Amino acid sequence: MERTSFRNETRVTHFVLLGLSSNPNLQILFFVVFLAMYLLTIAANLLIVVTIYLDSQLHTPMYFFICNLSFLDLSFSTVTIPRSLANFFSQSKTISFSDCIAQLFFFHFIGGAECFHLSLMAYDRYVAICNPLRYTTIMNRQVCLLLVVSTWVGGFVHAFAQAIPTVQLSFCGPNEIDHYFCDAHPLSLLACSSTFMSKTADLVNSGTLTLGCFIVVFISYVYIISTVLKIHSAEGRKKAFSTCASHLLVVALFFGPSVFTYLRPSVTFAADKLLSIFYNIVTPWLNPFIYSLRNEKVKKSMKKLGGRKVSSLDIFQN
Template identity: 50%
Template sequence: MGRENQTLVTEFVILGFPSLEKFSSLLFVVFLTIYLFTVTGNILIFLLVRVDHHLHTPMFFLLNNLSLLEICYTTVIIPKMLSGFLSQAKNISFTSCMVQLYTFSALGAAECYLLTVMAYDRYLAICKPLHYVTMMSNVSCLKLAAGSWVSGFLSPLLPVILISRLPFCGPNEINYFYCDAQPLLKLSCMDTFVTEASISILASTLILSSFVLTVVSYIYIISTILRISSATGRQKAFSTCGSHLTVVIIFYGTIVCMYVQPTAGYSLDVSKVLSLLYTVFTPMLNPIIYSLRNKDIREALRKLIGRRNVFPMKISDHCMNLGWKRAEIKIICVH
């Protein structure tokens, strides 16, 4: 069941969205617009953080890594999908399919780790402000970010190897819009129970552990915010965390539904919808939810386009205007 059987299928055909074939031109325009917005928005964030020294903090350094990851994430999927809308040639070689599967899985795993690190950063800033500078130094921040990338690219090695060693000796049409584990396993001409179980256990360990750590961090963050005496201050703090938490829930919710359950648990049509949420729409929301609603990013954008800041305000003054006491300012404004 090794190399000799793999050569029986030398390429796959990615069907994409066969039931929407008559809307191919419209879908091309829609997804091209989404892709351009995603790439442009995340590049803008990346540049703003690089050029504005006020944004050279751990939080924005991690955000920069997330923006870079989102650009790579969507680029692995959308360009190939766009070519399928315009061309009848939807073939992809066996090797290219495995490379796409591995790269996409690695970037997805890296995002899980990076979201966990970002939650940890916010936990330290809000709940451990006196230790924040030492625990989240430049070196520590760089190690955490690098660890997210390295761990992400190591995590899918075994699942991809298991899938690549399966015999594919029959149909080669992938009823999906990219090479993913679920549709590939359906094409194998042998029982894939052991492979499915192994992938499910590995995916569950990665996704659930990252998700639980993120949730625990937010429990402590919310508990600290609730101790703020001002209702206005609590509302603003919850609003800031709520935007980030919304994207975390969308991202983790969809991948938990897809990869923690056994592969046969969902139809491919349902899986396509779930995949679109975290492969296409969540990266598009990143510039809006994570950054463009952030005051510091808006200020950096105004400087970049030459507009002057009309209402300069010290951070401490801003916190006092939210109704926080000086003891609370030490907790919140460090971040």
């Protein structure tokens, strides 16, 4: 912290991230678990991205959206986990004010983009099931690209609206954040200026985003389920439901904790940290296994690409 003479007050230039626990044994446990989950998250999501990119048979709207979801997942985890892992064995556990705001911005940027993207994927399933004959016309390549870009733009606007009120707060001590990363709510509790605008922005912006996207997904699936129930073939209904089940599970894992966190600003720090672990670490780790690695087409593509690699190695050795 440094003192500004013209205002005769102390201005915070860095924060201390208290993390999940001060218990050394628990810190070791958290480090091992977080590191394993993070490495698996990166490996699994990169495998999906590479597989979809290399196999032309997977160049369809659904797999294009899955590829973007995997990239969002590995980016979302990377915003917070590497610094958290370093802090487990660091004595200072400090983060500068600018780095803290940057982490907050990118956390909401990627998280907001993922919210919009999951809503987009629900719309894609709605078109595929409710308008199958017009699917390729509606979800053409240009439209898919535009929709994905719009999710990133929406995430950027959300993050900007979230970060600006926090930047305008005055921090003059204490500077200990009872969390493992920088977020608007724990930061607002350390401010020595009025936090009304910051808390209102946090509630309205993040709460409206998560709840609004969830409502879009809910409405989409109301139409989807009503359409599927009209299918006379039991095999057809089963196939339609199977294509949606994975997406519904991913949505529940991501939106459930997010809505609970940002629509309840009075949530305790313990619950806040637990919920954030779920949607920031656990969900990106589970998504590849739920959505893609159980998919028969993706598994066949991975086996085919793996076979090509083995064949090329054999030729090289010979």
